[in-house]
Amino acid sequence: MMYKLVLMTIACIFVGDAAYPQEDVPNLKDPTMIAAGHDLFLQKQCSRCHGEGGKGGINLTRRALDPRSVFQAIADGRMGSGLRMPASRDVLTDEEIWKATAYVMSISQQPK
Amino acid sequence: MGKLILAASLGLTCLLSTATVALAEAPGTEDPNNWPQYNRTSNAWRYSPLDQINKDNVSKLSVAWIAQGGDITMGIQETPLAIDGVIYSITSGNRVAALDAKTGQEVWNYQPKLDPLTKKVLFSPYSRGVAVGDGKVFIGTVDGRGIALDQKTGKEIWQVQLTDFANCHGCNFTSPPVVAGDMLTFGSTAGELATQGKIFGVEAKSGKKVWEFNTIKDDPKSWPGTSGKYGGGGAWMPGTYDAETNTVFYGTGNPGKDFINEDRQGDNLYTDSIVALDPKTGNLKWYRQEIKQDVWDYDSAYEVLLFKKDGKDLIVHMNKSGYVFVLDKNDGSIENIWPVSDLKNFVKDIDKRTGELIGRVELPMNQETLICPSTFGGRSWNAGAYNPNTGLWYNNVLDFCGYLKPVAQKDDPKDYGTGHIGASDFGRLVMAPDGRKPGRLDARDPFTGERKWTHEMDVPGFASVLTTGGGLVFNGDPTGILRAFDADTGKVLWSFNTGSGMRSGIISYAVAGEQYILVPSGWGSYAAILLPALFPQLEKMPAASTLIAFKLPK
Structure with a gap:
């Protein structure tokens, strides 16, 4: 029991910034979203x-x-x-933060 | 023989005492062993008369002690104080400490619990200094409070909330108050904030707020319509208290939105000005505006130096544009105006007699315009130093430019992290078009601007300069190199790698017969964020919050 608890705790630390399950992440490659994110990036x-x-x-x-x-850094x-x-x-909604995230991802190096 | 030595020692003691008394009468040399206020003396010269460390022996300087200031966020930006063998230091997040000046050992520390909003606002957790007087250590906090501590124990005596921190776009204090007799004056941040920056007068004994001076004049000619509502201004560096006239002089910040003047077609008083205030009442004695209707972010917040010359009482003050204003201390009338650099295109010139801006360059909306100097200025806020023996004023000069691009922006004093500037950034930094080096340390006559010597730099200096009675000038750079120069010639006599960049104030003091040079090292502030675009060598500069004391080996 204790072993499982420790294991779960370690797992939580390593995915500590995964506040959003994969399925909640919008399509960050959507050009409309990236363009809107660029506007927010400037504003x-x-x-x-x-x-x-x-x-x-x-x-x-x-x-x-x-x-x-990226989402978490913008948010918090x-x-x-x-x-x-x-x-x-x-000052930004979650939806807006994802748009800004989409723009940031579009200009950063993609994970290999 | 013993009696002879005793007599000789007494004679020497008398001689030294006499010398000290004689020195104490000369401006800038009073209280020689201490650094009791932000710019050491009330004339703001940043000159230490101590001469034990001098041109002949500076090459032997060695580390006496090192102390860590705590949190490294946005670096160490302070000018520490040294009073009677104790260092009073403030580091990121308003952590105050008293240290033994001989060993660096901590005597006490104090850290206020800060409003969590400080994590969101633009200018935080900057902490540039403390003030000491009346047995107390005074600070202005990054959440807009004034706090007094017992000088001996560090225990809190009083605190007072001065700015409406949450509702004024995070306006706060990043610099220490000024001790003006039995009053304290605190200047708030504004400029890039959607607010009206103020200077506050507070009783030193009780913390009771007595007055506030609004740096945004209530005058529709100066601020048409509602343009003054978020006019900015403020006074984010310490002022100078002149006991002779019982006046506190402050330089004020820029108008907002920084780069858009469409709706503020007036002078925009009292932004970019020197204001002379009665510290008892806050009444304005006189003002001198240096930049009317500024659109280039050229604050007047820097140090106000006082001089007596040819029977006149003068002020020497550098505007962020790099233009130096020489004024009559009694009424602010103009004696001379000169520029620290010929790299300037925001105006063709400033009239030396009237102060009028000649041929100003406006900024069209949604277009980039090359403006020199950049929004970092012809010099940053870190002060210069004047040496009465050489008659020279030593300043770091920034010789690079920026492209400014105004864009429409909504007013929102609750959007704490976004500057009220009317642009997406503070300007795209570029080197000077003529290919010159981007910075230098200049030695000039403060009244005429005549240059005696210069030291060019690949990365310009962003720390306050120290000059001493030993004929030396100390300057630190963003790559961490501390240099000692011959004050007469500019020759580099000694250097030391402090391990992190310097954005702070170097001081000197003496305790137990030994002179020390105290250097805060720890790169930070917006300079650390913005400058790597122009100076890639700063991208990996480690942050720190370190005090390094040097002295001569025994």
């Missing part, structure tokens, strides 16, 4: 740090990103390497 000044095409100070085009992690913000990305959950 919400993601481009301030990432550049208009993702090649800014925090360059997204050289990164292999996971869509759920992110801290890393001493830098801070603000959270956007209160």
Whole structure:
């Protein structure tokens, strides 16, 4: 029993950012969604740090990103390497965050 | 023999005491062993008269101690204080600590519980300094409070909420208050925020708010229609308190939206201005606006230096555009205006007598316009330093540009993470069109701008400069290299790799007869986020929050 609990806990840590089951992830390759995401990327000044095409100070085009992690970073913000990305959950709906995610995935390196 | 040594020692002591008294009468040399306020002295020179470390022995400087400041988020941005053998330090998230100045050992620490909203707002958890007075350590917090701590124990004495943090787009304090007699003055962030930036007057003893000064003037000629409602401004760097005239001088922030002036066709007072306030009442004595109806993000928030020259009381102040304004301290009238760089195209020039902008470049909507200098300015907020022995003012100069592209934007003071700037970014950074180096350390006459020497850099400096009675200038760069220069010639005499970039203030102090150079090292702020696009060597720069103290070996 204890062994199963420990195993489940470890599993939860490793998929900690998988807040959305695979089936809930929309089609991130939909061109309409990517275009809408680009608009949001500019409106919400993601481009301030990432550049208009993702090649800014925090360059997204050289990164292999996971869509759920991107969603979570946009929603809840992110801290890393001493830098801070603000959270956007209160100003963007889940649907909008997925659109922005679609755009980010379209400019990043796809996972191999 | 013993008596002879004793007599000689006493004689030497008397001689040194006399020298100290004589020195104390010269401006900028008072309280020589300490660094008791943000810019050390009330004239904001950032000059330490200490001369034990000098041109002849600086090459022998060694690390005396290292202390860690805690959270590294957005780096270490402070100028620490040194008073009677104790360092007062503040690091990311407003963590305050008192350290033994000889060893770096922590005496006490204090960290306020911050509003969780600080994780969402633009300018957080920046912490640029503390103020000390009346047996207390004072801070302005990144959630808009003023807090007083017991100087000996670090225990909280009072706190007061000054800004309406949640409703003013996250306006807060990123810099320390100014001790102005028995009052404190706090300047709030604004500029890029959908708010009206204010300066607050608070009783140092009790924390009671006495007054607030709105940097957005209630005047429809200056702010037509409702354009002033979210006009920005603010005063996000410490002001200068002049006890002689009982005046606190602040430089104010830029108007919002930064890059769109369509609906604010007035002067937009008191943005991009020096304001002279009575610290008891907040009454405005005079103002001098440096940039009217700014569309290039050229705040006036930087340090206000005070001088006496040829019988005149003068202010020297650098606007973010890189233009330096020399003003009469008593009424703000213009004595001279000069630029730190010829890399400027936002105007053809500024009239040296009237301050009028000549040939200003407007920004058409939805189009990129190349503007020099970039929104980082001709210099960043990190202060320069003036040495009375050389008569030179040492400043980092930023010689690069940016493409600005205004786009329509809704006003939303609850959208905390999005700047109220009227653009998608702060500008696409580019090197200067003529291929020059992007930065340098300049030594200039503060009144005429005449340059004595310059040190060019591949990555420009973003830390505050220190100059000393030992004829030295200390400057740190974003790659972590700390350099000591000959203050007369600009020759590099010593360098040291601190391990992370510098975005902070270097100070000097003495304790137990030994002079120290104290250097906060830890790259951060928006500079760390935005600059790698132009300087790829900064992309992998490790963050840190480290205080490194140097002294001469015994």
